[in-house]
Amino acid sequence: MAEPESATVDLEIIVQGAQEGKKLELRLWLRMLSTTKLISQEIRRRLRNEFGATLPQFDLMAQLYREREGLRLGELSKRTMVTNGNVTGLVERLEADGLVQRVTPDGDRRVTVAKLTEKGETQFSAMAAAHEGWLRDLMADVEPAIVSELWRDIGAVKSSVSNHLSGADFD
Amino acid sequence: MAEPESATVDLEIIVQGAQEGKKLELRLWLRMLSTTKLISQEIRRRLRNEFGATLPQFDLMAQLYREREGLRLGELSKRTMVTNGNVTGLVERLEADGLVQRVTPDGDRRVTVAKLTEKGETQFSAMAAAHEGWLRDLMADVEPAIVSELWRDIGAVKSSVSNHLSGADFD
DNA sequence: GACCGACATTTGAAATGTCAAAGGTTTACG
DNA sequence: CGTAAACCTTTGACATTTCAAATGTCGGTC
Numbered sequence: 001m002a003e004p005e006s007a008t009v010d011l012e013i014i015v016q017g018a019q020e021g022k023k024l025e026l027r028l029w030l031r032m033l034s035t036t037k038l039i040s041q042e043i044r045r046r047l048r049n050e051f052g053a054t055l056p057q058f059d060l061m062a063q064l065y066r067e068r069e070g071l072r073l074g075e076l077s078k079r080t081m082v083t084n085g086n087v088t089g090l091v092e093r094l095e096a097d098g099l100v101q102r103v104t105p106d107g108d109r110r111v112t113v114a115k116l117t118e119k120g121e122t123q124f125s126a127m128a129a130a131h132e133g134w135l136r137d138l139m140a141d142v143e144p145a146i147v148s149e150l151w152r153d154i155g156a157v158k159s160s161v162s163n164h165l166s167g168a169d170f171d
Numbered sequence: 172m173a174e175p176e177s178a179t180v181d182l183e184i185i186v187q188g189a190q191e192g193k194k195l196e197l198r199l200w201l202r203m204l205s206t207t208k209l210i211s212q213e214i215r216r217r218l219r220n221e222f223g224a225t226l227p228q229f230d231l232m233a234q235l236y237r238e239r240e241g242l243r244l245g246e247l248s249k250r251t252m253v254t255n256g257n258v259t260g261l262v263e264r265l266e267a268d269g270l271v272q273r274v275t276p277d278g279d280r281r282v283t284v285a286k287l288t289e290k291g292e293t294q295f296s297a298m299a300a301a302h303e304g305w306l307r308d309l310m311a312d313v314e315p316a317i318v319s320e321l322w323r324d325i326g327a328v329k330s331s332v333s334n335h336l337s338g339a340d341f342d
Numbered sequence: 343g344a345c346c347g348a349c350a351t352t353t354g355a356a357a358t359g360t361c362a363a364a365g366g367t368t369t370a371c372g
Numbered sequence: 373c374g375t376a377a378a379c380c381t382t383t384g385a386c387a388t389t390t391c392a393a394a395t396g397t398c399g400g401t402c
Contacts, residue, residue: 025310026303028322029210035329036207037252039200042336044390054390056358074380081208086359088382093357110367110380135196141331144195146324151199153317153324158206160312165213215360225360227388245350254390259352261388281350281397 039138046134051127056082057099058131060090061116061124064100070115099123210309217305222298227253228270229302231261232287232295235271241286270294 044055063079064071071079077087091114094100099120103113116124139147215226234250235242242250248258262285265271270291274284287295310318 023303024315024318024322025306025313028310028318028325029306031322031325031329032203032207033211034252035325035332036203038329038332040204041252041390042332046337048390054357072380073382081205081212082358083360084381085361085383089358108368108380112381132194132197135200138332138335139196139199139328140335142196142324142327146327147195147199150321150324150328151195151202153313153321154199154202154206156313156317157310157321158202158209161206161209161213161309164309164311166217212360219360225387243350244352253388255351256353256391257389264387279350279398283351 042138043131043134046130047127050130051123053123053127056080056090057094058124058127060087060094061099061120062128064114064116065121065124065128068116070103070113073112073114076114094120210306213309214302214305217301218298221301222294224294224298227251227257227261228265229295229298231258231265232270232291233299235285235287236292236295236299239287241274241284244283244285247285265291 040055047053047055047058059080060076060082063076073087073091074084076082076091077084080087082090091100091102094114095102099117100114101117103115105111105113142150211226218224218226218229230251231247231253234247244258244262245255247253247262248255251258253261262271262273265285266273270288271285272288274286276282276284313321
């Protein structure tokens with residue numbers, strides 16, 4: 001069995017190059033996904049234990065908290081990245097809990113505007129403060145400079161993705 | 172109305188410092204979350220349109236594809252970060268579609284092992300190839316060096332988060 | 343050999359998620 | 373005017389999600 005005399009080095013280079021450069025986007029995506037899942041689950045658990053709220057409810061209330069005069073359901077759907085049909089049920093449950101109220105403006109009866117109640121504002125501001133602290137806590141071991149860098153670079157990812165969507169979506 | 176004569180510069184510095192350093196972790200998290208949602212929705216749409224599959228099904232099959240001899244449901248639950256009860260239904264539907272089969276080993280009748288069928292392997296490998304291409308495509312505008320950097324730094328985030336979980340979870 | 347604690351999966355209730363189709367309303371055009 | 377197109381929300385069918393409680397099985401101990 002004659003062994004090939006050379007080619008060893010070349011092979012290493014090729015293999016290394018392949019491993020280094022290949023599927024990098026895929027690996028980044030898998031890591032982003034698992035990290036996001038991990039954080040979501042932790043936030044969800046704390047919201048549930050300490051406030052009896054769910055993460056989608058928190059998200060929705062966060063949008064309403066920024067726009068005190070309220071938002072149309074379609075606008076809420078876009079901002080929370082939740083489908084229309086889903087917003088309906090979400091708002092229904094929040095309304096049943098007295099945290100949100102629905103109003104149909106006089107001008108356009110197609111529209112429903114959701115708005116935080118006073119109770120909703122109070123409750124949300126407590127949750128928001130805790131939420132912010134949890135994140136500082138969870139990311140405590142990451143250098144601030146790295147956090148900034150990540151914020152910027154993930155922005156680049158988001159913008160690349162936005163430019164390559166198959167549907168007509170953009171932002 | 173007497174205007175304050177100085178203090179302008181000091182204020183700018185203070186404000187800028189506050190904006191720069193504050194809530195950075197929160198902003199990073201919100202950006203991570205929205206970016207992940209955006210990519211997930213795009214992948215989900217393409218999986219549905221081109222293969223009639225869902226993202227959780229794809230995830231589950233990916234784990235089984237790596238372990239050809241199959242995995243116990245509990246192990247699948249850990250690897251996919253999906254709860255036990257959820258794995259049950261997921262595997263049920265995949266079995267109904269003939270993509271996965273369930274086996275109870277002779278030694279331990281508590282256990283159920285899920286395994287890809289031949290049909291499942293064929294179908295998955297087509298999906299996996301497409302999936303990898305989609306990600307390269309979606310992230311095409313991001314420099315490879317940035318992709319690598321993100322992969323590393325998000326690893327740091329994940330590890331910080333893992334060390335600060337409230338439950339007894341770790342990895 | 344029967345029980346107890348540990349382990350693995352399933353079940354059930356409630357919430358969230360998608361998509362497509364249906365319901366009203368408004369606007370604009372002929 | 374009157375109708376068609378566009379717009380906004382809801383509904384309905386299903387899939388996924390979490391949590392807690394129930395079920396079934398194995399391992400050891402007495």
